[in-house]
Structure formats: structure tokens, C-alpha cells
Amino acid sequence: MKKRIKALGALALGAVILTASSINVSARERSYTYNYDYWGDVQDSPDFYTVTKVYPAEAFGLEDNFVTPQGLFVKDDMVYICDTGNNRIVQLKRTGTEQFEVERIFGSIQGDVEVKDLSQPTDIAVSEEGDIFICDQGNARILKLDSDLNYLLQFDLPVDSTVSADSTFKPSKLVVDTAGRVYCIATSINQGLCKYEADGTFSGFVGATPVTYDLVDYLWKKFATQEQRQRMASFVPTAYDNIYMDQEGFIYACAGGQEEEDLDSGAADAVRKLNLMGTDILVQNGEYPTYGDLYWGEGGGYEGPSYFTDVTVLDNDIYVCLDKNRGRLFGYDDQGKTVFCFGGNGNMDGFFRQPAAIEHMDHDLLVLDSLDCSITLFTPTEFGELVYDAIEQFDEGDYEVSGESWQKVMDLDGNYDLAYIGIGRSLLRQEKYKEAMDYFELKYDDENYSKAYKQYRKEWVEDHIVVIVIVVLAIFLIPLSIGKVKSIKHEIDIADIFRF
Amino acid sequence: MIAALNNKIDFQRYLGSLKFALYCITHPLDGFWDLTHEKRGTYAAANTILFLTLLIRVLKLRYTSFIFITVYWEDINIFLYIASVLFPLAMFVIGNWGLTTLFDGKARLGQVYMASCYALTPYPLMQFPLMIFSNFVTVDEAEFYSVLSALSLVWAALLFIAAMGQIHEFGMAKNILFMVASLFAMLVIVFILLLFFGMISQGVAYFISLAKEIMFRL
Numbered sequence: 258m259k260k261r262i263k264a265l266g267a268l269a270l271g272a273v274i275l276t277a278s279s280i281n282v283s284a285r286e287r288s289y290t291y292n293y294d295y296w297g298d299v300q301d302s303p304d305f306y307t308v309t310k311v312y313p314a315e316a317f318g319l320e321d322n323f324v325t326p327q328g329l330f331v332k333d334d335m336v337y338i339c340d341t342g343n344n345r346i347v348q349l350k351r352t353g354t355e356q357f358e359v360e361r362i363f364g365s366i367q368g369d370v371e372v373k374d375l376s377q378p379t380d381i382a383v384s385e386e387g388d389i390f391i392c393d394q395g396n397a398r399i400l401k402l403d404s405d406l407n408y409l410l411q412f413d414l415p416v417d418s419t420v421s422a423d424s425t426f427k428p429s430k431l432v433v434d435t436a437g438r439v440y441c442i443a444t445s446i447n448q449g450l451c452k453y454e455a456d457g458t459f460s461g462f463v464g465a466t467p468v469t470y471d472l473v474d475y476l477w478k479k480f481a482t483q484e485q486r487q488r489m490a491s492f493v494p495t496a497y498d499n500i501y502m503d504q505e506g507f508i509y510a511c512a513g514g515q516e517e518e519d520l521d522s523g524a525a526d527a528v529r530k531l532n533l534m535g536t537d538i539l540v541q542n543g544e545y546p547t548y549g550d551l552y553w554g555e556g557g558g559y560e561g562p563s564y565f566t567d568v569t570v571l572d573n574d575i576y577v578c579l580d581k582n583r584g585r586l587f588g589y590d591d592q593g594k595t596v597f598c599f600g601g602n603g604n605m606d607g608f609f610r611q612p613a614a615i616e617h618m619d620h621d622l623l624v625l626d627s628l629d630c631s632i633t634l635f636t637p638t639e640f641g642e643l644v645y646d647a648i649e650q651f652d653e654g655d656y657e658v659s660g661e662s663w664q665k666v667m668d669l670d671g672n673y674d675l676a677y678i679g680i681g682r683s684l685l686r687q688e689k690y691k692e693a694m695d696y697f698e699l700k701y702d703d704e705n706y707s708k709a710y711k712q713y714r715k716e717w718v719e720d721h722i723v724v725i726v727i728v729v730l731a732i733f734l735i736p737l738s739i740g741k742v743k744s745i746k747h748e749i750d751i752a753d754i755f756r757f
Numbered sequence: 758m759i760a761a762l763n764n765k766i767d768f769q770r771y772l773g774s775l776k777f778a779l780y781c782i783t784h785p786l787d788g789f790w791d792l793t794h795e796k797r798g799t800y801a802a803a804n805t806i807l808f809l810t811l812l813i814r815v816l817k818l819r820y821t822s823f824i825f826i827t828v829y830w831e832d833i834n835i836f837l838y839i840a841s842v843l844f845p846l847a848m849f850v851i852g853n854w855g856l857t858t859l860f861d862g863k864a865r866l867g868q869v870y871m872a873s874c875y876a877l878t879p880y881p882l883m884q885f886p887l888m889i890f891s892n893f894v895t896v897d898e899a900e901f902y903s904v905l906s907a908l909s910l911v912w913a914a915l916l917f918i919a920a921m922g923q924i925h926e927f928g929m930a931k932n933i934l935f936m937v938a939s940l941f942a943m944l945v946i947v948f949i950l951l952l953f954f955g956m957i958s959q960g961v962a963y964f965i966s967l968a969k970e971i972m973f974r975l
Contacts, residue, residue, distance in 0.1 A: 296829055703824045707895030714893070 289607065290599040292673065295544055295701045297551050300672040305588070305597035305644070306622060306635035308607040310355050313631045317349060317359050323630035328380035328392070328430070329614035329623060335360065336616070336623065338632070339378045339392075346378055346391065351618065355634070368408030372396050380430045382439075390433050392441065397426040399441060401457075412439060415451050415459040432502040440500060440508060447496040449535060450510070464535030466494040466512055469524040495525065499614070503570035507532060509539075511578060513564035520548050520562050527565045528578055542704075543594040549580050549587050550598070559583050559602065567615045569622070573649050577615060577622060584609035586622070586635075590648065594675060597641070607633065620645055640669050647679055656686035674700045685709050690716065774799040778806060778878045782912070785919035792875060793868045793924045800867065803874035807846075809881040811839050817884060822891040825902060845943065846873060852942030853921065857935055862925035872924045876916035883909035 288301040314322045324342025331337075336349040336357065345364035349357040365374045376395025383389050387404040399412035414426035427444035428451075434440070437455035440463070449465035478486060497510045508531040519525035527548035530539035545551055549563025563580035570576040574591040585600035601608045611628035620642070622635040637645060647662035660683025667676040681696035682705060690713035697706035718725065777797045781788030792798040815835065818828050850873055854866045864872065883905060891902050921939075922932035 295827075698823055701823055701827050703896050706824065707897065711895050714895075 289601075290597055292598060293545060293551055293595050294672065294674055297545060302597065302673065303640045303670050304638050305599060305641040306586075307638050309621075309634045309636045311606050311631050311633045312357065313629075317347070317357055319347065319359065319362070323347075325627045326625055326630060327613055327627060328378065329616045329625040329632075330381045330383065331616040331618055331623065332383045334618070335383070336618075336632075337381045337383070338625065339381055341377050341379055341394075341627075344375050344377060344395070346375065346381060354636070363406055366400065366402055366406045366408055368402075368406075370408040370411070379428070382431055382433045384433045384437055385435055386437075388433075388437070390431055390439060392428040392431050394427050394429060397428075399428050399431060399439060399453075401439075410457045412441070412453045412457055412459075415443075415446070415462075417448075417459065417462070419448055420446065430497075430499050432500050432508060434502060434506055440502075442497045442500060442510075444496075447494050449494070450497065450500065450508070450531075462535075464508070464510065464529070464531040464537075466497070466525065466529070468494050469516065469519045471518070498565065499567040501568050501570055501576075503574075503576075504572060507538070509568045509570055509576055511565035511568045513566055513581060515548075515562065517553060517562055520546070527563065528568055528576070540591060540593050542592040543589070545595070547578070547587075547589050547593050549578065549585070550583065557602070563587070566613060569615045569617045571617055571620065571645075573645060573652065575645075575648065577617070579612050579615040579624065581612055584612055586615070586624070590675070594678075596644065596675065604629075607635075609633070640666065643669070644673075644675070647676075651679065651682065656683045659683050660687070678702050678705065681705055681709070685712075688712070771799055771801045773797075774802040775805060778802060778875050781875050781920075782878045782882070782916060785916055786923060789872055789875070789916075789920040789923035792872060792920075793864060798871050798875060800871060803871040806878055806881070807874045810877045811842060813881045813884050813888070814842060815839065817888050820892075821888050822894070824894070824896055824899060825891050825906075848943045848946050849873065849939060852946055853935070853939040856938050856942050857921075857925050857927075860935070862927070862935075864924035868924055869921075872920040873917065876920045877913055879909045879912040879916065883912075 287299065288304075290302045290304045290306075292300050292302045294300050310316075321343060323338070323340050326338055327341040328339030329337070334351045336351065338347045338349070340347055343364070345362055347362050348360040350360045352358050363375075367373070375391065375393055377393075378391050379394045380392040381389065388409065389400075389402040389404065389406070391400045391402070393400050397414070400408065401410040401412070403409055412428075414420065414422070414424070416422075424445065428441045429444055431439055431441040439453040440450045441453070443451055446462075447465070449462040452460050452463050454460050474489075478489060481489065495512045495515060498513045499511050501509045503509060509528060510531055511528040512525070513527065515525040515527060520527065523546065526537065526539070526546070528539065529537040532538050539547070541547060549565065553560060553562050559582055561582060563578075563585065564582040565578045566581040567579045568576055575588055575596055578587045578589070579585075580587065580600075583600070584602035585598055587598050588596035590596050599607075602610065604610070609624065609626050609629065611626060612624050613627035614625040616623045616625075620637050624633045624635070625631075626633065643662055643666045647659050647666060650656075650659035650662055660680050663676045663679035663683060666673060667680065670676070677696045677700040681693045681700075681702065684690075684693035684696065685705065685708060690709045693709040694706055694713060697703075697709060774797060777788070777792070781792060788797075815838065818826065818833065818838075850866070850870045854862070854864070854869045856862075857864070857869075887902060887905055887909070894902060918932065918936055921927070921936060922929065925932070925935070927935065
């Protein structure tokens with residue numbers, strides 16, 4: 258086994274060297290894609306995604322370049338880009354693996370409404386029926402349009418006792434559910450997501466992040482005077498940065514800029530999965546919380562935890578978070594285990610200057626860079642596709658096939674923990690408990706190991722029940738019979754009839 | 758050791774004193790009194806118990822199920838790992854003896870060491886079966902292991918307290934006081950050691966730099 262792993266290690270090393278040389282970057286300490294193992298050590302990994310192409314505005318045949326684009330939305334083969342600085346929205350249609358064609362560009366709407374021009378649109382969403390929802394931030398409204406851009410409805414500042422009526426409404430991000438309800442994040446509103454019913458009425462806040470504060474601040478506040486207290490920072494929930502609605506209707510919300518201590522202690526989450534009640538139901542079964550990079554030391558001018566600025570959820574429940582701080586992408590599976598980490602800040606393809614939004618088209622990823630004013634299209638490599646295949650096959654119940662796919666993944670990268678656990682889970686489903694245990698033990702997966710071991714133990718006991726009964730009986734009977742024999746012998750020894 | 762094995766009477770005495778450890782852990786007050794006052798304990802047995810403790814502690818790393826202990830082998834230094842038991846033990850023995858000898862403690866340095874080693878008995882005695890047992894449980898049954906494992910440590914700690922009281926002929930209150938004082942004595946020893954090594958390295962560095970300077974000038 259050991260030899261085999263060594264061979265695999267060599268293979269993985271070979272793969273890393275190959276990818277590193279093909280990207281042709283000198284003196285890089287770490288491969289472009291990496292992963293965290295059980296110990297939290299960085300393990301180089303074959304590339305999970307490669308850049309297919311980087312698209313500036315010219316690539317789509319647009320005359321004027323994007324200016325600080327903020328929002329990105331994908332529906333089927335349509336891509337919507339909120340070109341915030343130019344007050345317009347660009348709708349593209351994907352016509353080939355690398356080709357996008359401009360479907361339409363619009364900066365104004367039609368219909369019975371006073372202000373027809375868009376002003377700094379920050380996000381867009383399209384409902385199942387084809388209605389378009391736009392965060393028209395400059396005009397302090399959320400617009401609901403039909404597919405031909407006719408005005409239908411608008412959503413205004415929430416009417417609530419906690420929101421001052423004369424404050425400006427600055428919606429920044431929104432999602433729409435299947436029933437046409439709108440959830441939006443608005444700047445300076447931190448009570449959670451603003452929820453609007455389909456008819457435009459505000460119906461409350463959902464899913465505020467738990468308030469975190471440290472004890473010292475709390476005690477200070479207790480003893481402070483009224484004036485002092487007003488000057489201190491108040492304990493308020495962190496506002497979300499972005500939201501995404503997955504295919505099942507759960508909202509993934511990410512909140513960057515959390516305090517390091519809060520992330521460490523688990524008081525704050527970088528990304529949350531909200532159900533209808535607004536409670537966090539994200540599964541965190543990984544060895545480490547889903548907050549991106551594990552090491553926050555200073556390096557290359559960047560320090561502090563990852564700042565998740567957007568999240569997207571693939572159809573196989575893998576969610577990808579976009580880190581604005583170090584320009585990286587982090588993929589997590591439905592158990593909260595790290596699937597991949599890659600990226601960085603820089604000017605090369607596959608690196609970012611100020612990533613703002615992420616979306617996915619099937620397995621492909623689109624990342625919008627608001628400073629570079631471009632969109633980067635990532636496509637999974639053979640390695641990435643294999644991992645996705647394995648996960649999807651397992652979800653569909655093809656456990657045997659999934660195990661084979663994971664085996665192929667392992668052949669490409671022997672340091673990939675998920676592959677071992679994947680093979681183990683596949684073996685477990687095939688009732689090969691002993692082999693499954695070996696795989697789980699290699700990657701310290703005690704939960705799954707225990708599941709396999711429980712079955713293995715049960716099987717073993719059932720197979721050896723006769724031996725067990727005999728051994729148990731022997732343990733009791735042999736000392737008992739020895740004692741009996743001895744006492745009989747003793748009685749014989751002291752018996753009168755043998756006395757002379 | 759081999760000579761002792763050859764000498765049958767000594768060997769019998771060794772076995773007897775080793776067996777006496779089992780009496781000590783079940784009857785601590787009586788046992789530890791007899792250990793020194795009736796000369797029922799031997800250094801050979803004490804060394805054996807200490808050796809077994811260290812051995813089990815190292816074996817545990819490898820043979821306990823990974824459900825309980827996951828070992829980052831790259832960071833394991835076996836000598837440091839062994840020293841992590843031996844060093845505090847040595848400090849405790851010296852610190853305890855140093856203090857109690859000033860305050861009517863009856864035990865000699867060697868006897869403090871012997872009693873300390875005897876008090877360790879529950880550790881190898883319980884941890885070895887637990888180590889084997891750990892490989893036959895699932896995470897749901899992990900509590901059994903954790904509780905028993907903690908129990909062995911608590912048992913050993915209680916034995917330590919009982920042993921010190923008996924060999925020094927201290928009452929309960931005085932005994933507890935001197936156990937706590939021994940911990941402080943350990944801190945003082947660490948402090949002095951740090952100081953000592955700091956000074957020595959400074960001194961050595963001085964002469965090295967002096968030699969370098971001379972060589973540079975020549």
C-alpha cells in the first residue's frame with residue numbers, strides 16, 4: 258500500500274510539474290490550484306479549472322469599455338452584466354464554448370414610469386417567467402420589468418420601524434425565488450435581507466447574521482456614560498455582501514470582512530445557507546470551516562482572512578466562493594469539504610485585480626472583474642471534470658461507477674483527500690467494508706470509518722458466532738471444571754477409605 | 758539486571774515489589790506507608806513501572822485507533838515525547854524533596870522517586886488494554902474510551918497525593934499544601950534552568966565572538 262501511495266505521489270508531482278511548466282511562470286512556490294489536507298497543510302494539486310478566455314468589452318464587440326461592472330447573472334445560455342459605471346445592462350448569449358454574442362444592451366426602460374433611465378444598476382436577476390429584476394441603485398429602487406423591458410412594478414425602501422423613512426434606499430444585490438418574491442441586500446440596512454412579496458410589499462427582514470462582540474467591549478459599554486456609549490461602535494450584525502439562490506430555493510449569502518477572531522471561534526460565518534426561516538443550514542462537516550484560506554499571514558501585500566464577495570452554487574451542490582482579498586476561488590462540496598482553491602491577484606489570465614461577481618454555466622465559471630473590466634471564463638480540466646463526475650455519479654446512486662471515477666482522480670492526484678473518502682464511500686455502498694475502512698483511515702475520516710467498521714464488526718460477529726460462543730464458554734467452563742477436578746482430587750486425597 | 762535475574766532471591770524480591778504496586782493502587786494509604794517504612798518497594802520495580810509508562814505512552818501513538826489520536830508524524834520527536842514525561846517527573850521529585858526536607862518530610866530523595874513511580878501504575882495498567890480496546894469501537898462508543906482514559910489519569914493523580922502524604926508522614930492539609938508548593942517549586946526550577954541556559958549561551962557566545970575577533974585581526 259505504501260509503495261502504491263508513493264507511486265501515486267510521484268505521479269501527482271509529475272502532474273504538478275507539467276501544469277506548472279505549461280503555465281510558464283517562473284519561481285512560483287505553489288501550484289496555481291491547491292487544496293488543504295486533513296492537517297491543514299497546503300497540498301499542490303493539478304489544475305481544477307483553466308482559463309478558456311478573458312473577455313474585455315471589445316471581445317463582445319462593444320464600443321465603450323465596461324466601467325466598474327458590479328453584477329453578473331446567468332440564466333440558461335444568457336449572461337447579464339450590470340455595467341454599473343455606464344448605467345447600462347449588457348445581455349449576452351453564449352453561442353459556443355468560447356463565443357458570446359451581444360443579445361441586447363439597454364440603459365433605459367419603457368412603460369408608465371417617471372424615471373426611465375437606469376442609474377448605476379448593481380445587480381440583475383431573471384425569474385422563471387422571464388421577468389427581469391434590476392437593482393437600480395442610483396434611483397433608489399428595484400425594478401421589475403417584463404422580458405421586453407416594460408415597467409411592471411417597483412420595490413422601494415422597506416417600511417419598517419427600524420428603518421428611518423428619510424434614508425435613501427440603496428439596493429445592491431438581489432435574488433428572486435420561484436414565487437416571484439424578491440430578497441435584496443441594501444447598503445446601510447443590516448437587519449438581514451429585505452424580503453418583498455410578489456406584489457411589491459415589504460414583508461420583513463430575514464437571515465440577519467448573529468451579532469458578535471467581545472466581552473471587554475461589552476463590559477466597557479456597561480460602565481460608559483451615555484455620551485461615551487454613543488461614540489463607541491455599536492454591536493450590529495454584519496451586512497451581507499452577496500446572495501445567490503440555488504436551484505432548490507435556498508439562499509447562499511456571503512459576508513466578507515468578518516473579524517479574524519470571530520471566524521476563528523466560529524462566531525461568524527463567511528458563507529451561510531439560509532432556509533425560508535432565515536436560519537443557517539449550511540453543513541460544516543469539513544475539518545476546517547468554509548472561510549477560504551486557512552492562513553492569514555501577510556504575503557504579497559495581502560493579509561487577513563479571505564473576503565468572500567460572491568458565491569455561486571453549481572447544480573451538483575458544490576458552491577464556489579470568490580475571495581476579493583487574494584483574488585481566489587474556493588469550491589466546497591455539500592459537506593463543507595474543500596474541493597479546490599485557486600487563483601490569485603495579478604494581471605495574468607486567471608488572476609484578478611478586483612473580482613466582483615461569480616456565476617456558473619453548468620460546470621463553467623464566469624468571474625467578473627470590476628477593476629480590470631473583464632470577464633474570465635473558466636472551464637474544468639480533465640481532473641476537474643473527473644471530480645464532478647464522481648460526485649454526480651455518487652449523488653445519482655451509481656456508487657460503483659463513482660468509485661471508479663474517484664480512482665481516476667486519485668491516479669491524477671494522490672494528495673486529494675476527497676478521492677480517498679470518495680472511494681471509501683463507494684466501497685461502503687458496495688458492502689466492501691474492510692477496504693472502505695482502509696481508505697477512510699488513510700484520510701482520518703472517523704465518521705465514515707465508524708460506519709464501515711460497525712458493519713464490518715457485525716458481519717464478523719455473525720460469521721464467527723460459533724467460535725465466540727465456544728471461547729466464552731471455555732473461559733467460564735475451564736476454570737470451573739479445573740476447580741471441580743481439583744476439589745474431587747482433594748476429596749479423594751482426604752477420603753477416609755484411602756487412609757491406612 | 759541480568760545479574761539480578763540470576764540471583765534468585767533478588768529476583769523474587771523484585772517480583773514481590775512489582776506485585777506490591779497492585780496493592781498500592783488499591784490500598785493507597787496502607788500501601789504507600791509500607792512502601793518506604795516496611796521497605797516493600799524496590800528501585801528496580803519503580804524503574805520498571807516508569808519504563809512501562811513511557812513505553813505505553815509511545816505505543817499509544819501508533820496503536821491507538823485514529824478515532825482518538827491522530828498523529829502528525831512529521832512533528833513527532835520521540836526523545837522530546839519521552840522527555841515530556843521524564844522532565845516534569847524529575848522536577849517534581851526534586852522540587853518536592855527539596856521543600857519537604859525543610860519541613861519535616863521523612864522521605865529521602867530516592868523514596869520520593871520510588872513513590873512517584875509507583876503512583877504511575879494505573880497509567881500503563883489501564884492505557885494498555887484501552888489502546889487495544891480503542892481499535893474495536895466506533896465514534897458513537899468513543900465515550901467509553903475517553904471516560905476510562907481520563908479515569909486512569911485521575912486515579913494516578915489521587916495516588917500521587919496519597920503517596921506523598923504517606924511517605925512524608927504528613928496530615929491531609931499539610932500534604933495538599935506541599936503538593937501545591939511542589940508545583941511552584943517546579944516553576945522555580947524551570948525559571949532557574951532558563952536563566953542558567955540563557956547565561957551559559959551568552960557566555961559561550963561571548964568567547965566565540967572574542968575568538969572570531971582575534972582570528973579576524975590576525
